[in-house]
Amino acid sequence: MTESQAHTTDRGRLTDPRTTLLVLALALAGAVAADSVAVAGLAIGGLAGFSLSGSP
Amino acid sequence: MASPSGRRGSAALLGPLALGLVLGGSVSALLFWLLSGLAQPLWPPVRVVLLAAVVVAAVADEAFGLGWRWPQNARQVPQAIRRRVPALGLLQFGFELGTGLRTFVTSRAPYVVVALLLLAGLSFVEALALGAGFGVGRALMPATRAWHASTGGWDRRLERASRELRLAATVLGGCAAVWIAATRLW
Numbered sequence: 001m002t003e004s005q006a007h008t009t010d011r012g013r014l015t016d017p018r019t020t021l022l023v024l025a026l027a028l029a030g031a032v033a034a035d036s037v038a039v040a041g042l043a044i045g046g047l048a049g050f051s052l053s054g055s056p
Numbered sequence: 057m058a059s060p061s062g063r064r065g066s067a068a069l070l071g072p073l074a075l076g077l078v079l080g081g082s083v084s085a086l087l088f089w090l091l092s093g094l095a096q097p098l099w100p101p102v103r104v105v106l107l108a109a110v111v112v113a114a115v116a117d118e119a120f121g122l123g124w125r126w127p128q129n130a131r132q133v134p135q136a137i138r139r140r141v142p143a144l145g146l147l148q149f150g151f152e153l154g155t156g157l158r159t160f161v162t163s164r165a166p167y168v169v170v171a172l173l174l175l176a177g178l179s180f181v182e183a184l185a186l187g188a189g190f191g192v193g194r195a196l197m198p199a200t201r202a203w204h205a206s207t208g209g210w211d212r213r214l215e216r217a218s219r220e221l222r223l224a225a226t227v228l229g230g231c232a233a234v235w236i237a238a239t240r241l242w
Contacts, residue, residue: 017200021224028229037240039185041189046189047225050193052197053218
């Protein structure tokens with residue numbers, strides 16, 4: 001695999017919808033652990049907004 | 057798909073779109089937050105139970121494809137808006153999309169957000185965070201799609217992950233919403 005191909009693959013993983021979901025889920029877990037309702041709200045809203053991806 | 061993000065030269069236009077989405081989500085959240093005053097007379101544990109019931113219904117609908125009809129406008133933001141001055145058009149398009157009130161709502165997770173806003177007795181800042189987060193979440197779609205090596209490839213990945221994405225967002229958001237309401241109201 002060339003460096004360019006590896007870079008493209010990495011970018012593909014980073015921008016995969018499942019990766020975004022994982023990041024938002026981790027943010028939510030962190031907010032719950034830290035007992036921060038505002039940050040949890042951001043993550044809950046983020047999850048809800050991202051779940052509409054692909055909507056017409 | 058409501059994405060104005062082609063890969064050629066449109067990355068700069070994501071800014072106005074994202075700003076519109078965040079503003080729209082915030083305004084919508086604050087409207088629901090204002091309406092939450094109507095739920096104040098309810099005994100707090102009843103509000104927690106009502107929120108939990110919405111979460112259970114939302115998760116069941118997503119998990120088992122029950123096809124229940126949830127209130128929604130089910131209309132697309134007119135495409136003509138996007139044809140105006142690009143930045144302003146995208147700002148307005150993002151705003152209307154961000155409110156969630158002038159679009160199709162294909163996931164049940166936003167209903168959990170609305171129930172949380174109406175029932176959990178959140179503060180102004182917490183409600184604003186929920187709305188802004190909703191806009192950011194919507195903006196992540198065109199942003200990650202534009203950054204992906206191939207938009208067609210991203211669309212295929214989304215199509216494959218779409219169902220689990222909606223279910224996971226509803227389950228995670230729902231559990232966290234019940235936790236917030238229970239710790240706040242019980």
